[in-house]
Amino acid sequence: METFAHRHLLDIEGLTRSEVERILDTAKAFFEVSRRPVRKVPTLRGKTVINLFYESSTRTRTSFELAGKRLSADVINMNISASSVSKGETLQDTCRTLAAMHPDVVVIRHWAAGAPNYVASRIDCSVINAGDGMHAHPTQALLDAFTIRRHRGTLENLVVTICGDVAHSRVARSNANLLKLFGCEVRVVGPRTLLPAAVDSLGVRVYDRLDEALEGADVVMVLRIQSERLEGALLPSLREYARTFGIGAKAMALAKPDAIVMHPGPMNRGVEIESEVADSDRSVVLSQVESGVAVRMALLYLLAGEATESPAIGEVG
Amino acid sequence: MLTQPTPSIPLILRGGRVLDPSSGLDETADVVIEAGRIRAVGRDAGAAFSSNENVRVVDVQGSWVCPGFVDLHVHLREPGEEYKEDIASGLSAAAAGGFVAVCPMPNTHPINDNRAITEMIVTRAQELGGTRLLPFGAVTKGQKGAELTEMADLREAGAIGVSDDGLCVMNAAVMRHAMEYARTFDLLVSQHCEDHHLTKGAQMHEGARSTRLGLRGWPRAAEDIIVARDLILAELTGARYHVAHISSLGAVRLIREAKSRGLRVSAEVTPHHLLFTDEALLNYDTYCKVNPPLREAEDREALLEALADGTIDCIATDHAPHSDLEKDCEFETAAVGINGLETAIASLLQLVRDEVIKPLRFVEALSAAPGRLIPDFEGGSLREGRRADVTVIDPDLRWILTEEALRSKSHNTPLLGRELTGRPSMTVVGGAVAYELERS
Structure with missing residues (x-):
C-alpha cells in the first residue's frame, strides 16, 4: 500500500482532494470496528499517543483517546490547564519534556493559533492538530466530511451553509477549506460582527439573511455561540441572535427537503439551534461523534502506522 | 556635563x-x-x-x-530589561549600524517620565562615548495617558521629544494639552498611533491573512483614526507632531494632505515596513511579529512612494531587542518587535539598488531629515x-x-x-x- 505523503496533520490547507478521499476511505474501514463486540484492533500496538490539551475539551479528547485505544496504542492524556501555564512552563520546555518520552504521535489542542506548527517543528514525531485558537480544526472538518458523505452519499458540488460565529471559528475555516476541494458552494451567514475580516478570501458566499442563505442548502452547519461574544459589543443579546440566526424548523423548511443539520458541539439549545431541529431526523449530530472516532483512527493509522519524512499537511511556504 | x-x-x-x-x-x-x-x-x-x-x-x-545617521526610534531597555539590551550594547550596536545618534523611547522600567531617569541614561551614554543618546521622555506620567510629565525638566535633562511609545495617548483632551505644553519647550511629540479599543488582542494586520491564520487583526483604521485626530490637534495647537513608525496607506494619505497645508508634522517609517508584508507571517514567524503590524503590498508600496517623495520624512528602526525566550514560543505569546540597528542600512540598500529610492534621498532620510526634527541638532550635514x-x-x-x-x-x-x-x-x-x- 502506498504510504501517506504527510507526517503531520496541522491544517486542511495543503491536503489534496485525493488525500482527503484516502483519509475518508480509510475511516470507512475503521468505522465498522467501533460497532463490533470487541472494539479493538492491534494496528498500533507498541505505539504511544500523547493527547496534549491546553483547552478543556470533552468530546475531542475522548474521541482521540478512544481512537488510539481501539487501535491498541498506549494513550496518555496531558491536560494543561491555564493555571499551570501561568506557573510558567514554556511550550518550548514542554516540547523538550515530551520529546524525552519518545511519543509516536502528539495530538495537540491549544488556545494559540499556530501552536501545533510550533510543536511539529520541535518534536520528532507526528503531530495532529486537534484545534488551535481560531485557526484550524482539521479533524473536525474531516469527520464532518465523512458524516456528509455517509448521509448524502457524496461530497461533491453540495450547497453547504455555515451559520453563526464564523469569525472565531476554526471549524468554519477548516470546513470551508475542505469543502472547496470538492466543488461545494460554501455559504456563510451571521451578523457582520461575527464574520471575519476579508471573509470573501475564504472563498465563501456571504449572506446577511438566514432565509436566503438556507435556500436550497444540502447541509446546514450550525456553529456554537459563545456567551462571551456579548462582551465587546459583538451581540446585543442571545435572544436577538436566536430570533435572527437561530436554526429552527421554520428555517430548515427553506433548505432542501433532505438537507442535514450538523453541529460540532456542545450545543446551546434555544440559541443557535432549536431542540426541534437538534433532535429531528435531519440532525446528524450523533453521527458526527461516531464518525469522529473512525476518522481519528484513520489519521492515527496513516500517520503513526507508516511514518514518513514528507512535508506536513498545512505547512505553508 | x-x-x-x-x-x-x-x-x-x-x-x-x-x-x-x-x-x-x-x-x-x-x-x-x-x-x-x-x-x-x-x-x-x-x-x-x-x-x-x-x-x-x-x-x-x-x-x-554620508552625514552621520540618526535613529529617532530605538529601545535600549535600560533601565529594567538589561537581559535584552543595555545602553552599552545598544549604543555599540548603533555605532556598528552607522548611527551617530539614537533616540530611545521611554518605555523602560522604571519609565523615563522624569528628570532623574533622563539624566541617568544621558550620563551613562556620555560615560560610554561614541554614539549619542538623545532620549524621548514620556508624554504622561507612567505612560498612563492622564497627567502630563514635567517636560521642562525633561528638556533640560536632555530629552529631545516626548512620546508614550506603545501606549497611544487615547484621550484627545490630554493629547491636546500635551501638544500645547510640549510646544512651549520645543519638544517633538511622537505618537504611536493605535486606537487601543480597535486592537484588543490583535496579533497582526487585519485582513485575508489574519483570517487565514486565525489571528486577531489590527485594522488600518486603528492607526488612521489616531493620525487623523492628531493632525487636527496639531493644527489646533501648532505643535511639532510626529507619527512614529507609520504603516498604513491611509495614514500616508492623511500626512500628505496635512503637509500640503503647511502643518508642522512629520513621520518616520521602519525598514521592516518598507521591506516586508504580512505574507512573512504565514508560518507564524514570531520574528516578524511587530507593532504596528506588517501590512499588505499596497501599504508597502504607499510607504515606499511616500518615503521617496518626502511625505514620510525619515527612516527609524524601532530597534526592539527581545530575548529568545520571548520569541521562541506561541505566536500569541511572543513579544512584539524587531532588532533593527545593525541591519537597517544593509537591508535598505536593496531599495537603492532597485532604484526605488535615490541615493541622496536615502541618505537624507537617515541623516538630515531626522536631524531637523531634533532641537539644536548640529549634525546632519557635511558642510564646512x-x-x-x-x-x-x-x-x-x-x-x-x-x-x-x-x-x-x-x-x-x-x-x-x-x-x-x-x-x-x-x-x-x-x-x-x-x-x-x-x-x-
Missing part, C-alpha cells in the same frame, strides 16, 4: 562618493575632519593635509561618505564647520547576518542567516571614530 574626547589628529576620508543632501552634493571627494568639525570637502581636499605626518588618512574609494558626524558605507560588501555578527544582546530579526549586501564601515561621532569595520 561630560564631553566626548575630541581627537586632535585630523582624519581624512579619501576618495569616497560623498553624498550630502544638505548641499545636494554627490561626487567623489575627500572629507577632512579636524577638531571635531568638518574642515574641508572637495576633490583632493585632503592633499593639503596629507603632508602633515600627524594625520590619519583612510582610503574610502568605492564607499559612500559642521560637527563631524559622518557615516561611511561600503555599499557592495557582502556579509552573512549571524548572531555572532551582532553587537546587540539580542538577535530577533527575520534577516538572521541571510546574506546582505552593503554595510556601514565607519561611524564618526563629533570627529572621533566610534566604529570601524574590521576587514578579514
